[in-house]
Amino acid sequence: MMETGEFPAWLEVLLKEKFFNACLDHEDIKKNEKNILCIDCCLSICPHCLSSHSSHRLLQIRRYVYNDVLRVEDGSKLMDCSSIQPYKTNSSKVVFINERPQSRQFRGSGNFCTTCDRSLQSPYTFCCLSCKISDVIMRERGLYGFLRNCKFLHLTEDVTTTPSSTLEPTGSTRTSSGTGGNEGGGDMFLCQALACTATTEIVRKKRSSLSTSCRRVTTAVTQTYTEAPANFLNRRKNTPPQRAPLY
Secondary structure, eight states, rough: OOOOTOOOOOHHHHOOOTTTTTTTTGGGGGBBBBBBBEETTTTEOOOOGGGGGSSSOOOEEETTEEEEEEEEHHHHHTBOOOBOEEEEEEEEEEEEEEEOSSSSOOOSSSOOOOOTOOEEOOOOOBBBHHHHHHHHHHHHHHTTTTOOOOOOOOOSTTTTOOOOOOOTTOOOEEEEETSSTTHHHHHHHHHHHHHHHHHHHHHHHHHHHHHHHHHHHHHHHHHHHHHHHHHHHHHHSSSSSOOOOOO
């Protein structure tokens, strides 16, 4: 049995593996991205590989903002995820697995990651899982108290579908709009779409009516302009000139 102070092989795979690449064993099948980590085999697999890992401990990897994340609920069964800045998406809290690149380093007043100086919300002290692991190893010379003994870990959702949503900090005032969100959201979007369609139809009719009126006015002016010179010429030709009376 693994000692709690050792660095487990599955954790090394979690931190170094390139997830969401195509599975070579199922490269001809759709939805073959490797988004599952088998804890017992220390191997990344795709949803089509689940048949041979059904009795193993499985950890689903998610991807948001082009970075790999874990659900706090899932990761907390294997390790201590406290003090890591969580983000909320699809009504679930997630944490980044590895450090994200920064455009520039800025150290001002506020709360920052202990390892990489990324700006964080209070009271969190780490921006991702790898930053906390680095700090724990440096301070405690091992992973004592960080790893947890989890004998059962199975997937809780359908891994063949990957939801796309906006990632937000848990302290944000905005509400997440996931696929399983408020039931009234669909009705609201439907009403907005119908209203937009009705407005577009009204504008189209007004433009069509205005275009028809402009064509009628243009035609009438053109006819008047073409008939006026002919009448004028005929009147001058048929009417004899009037002379002034002789005194």
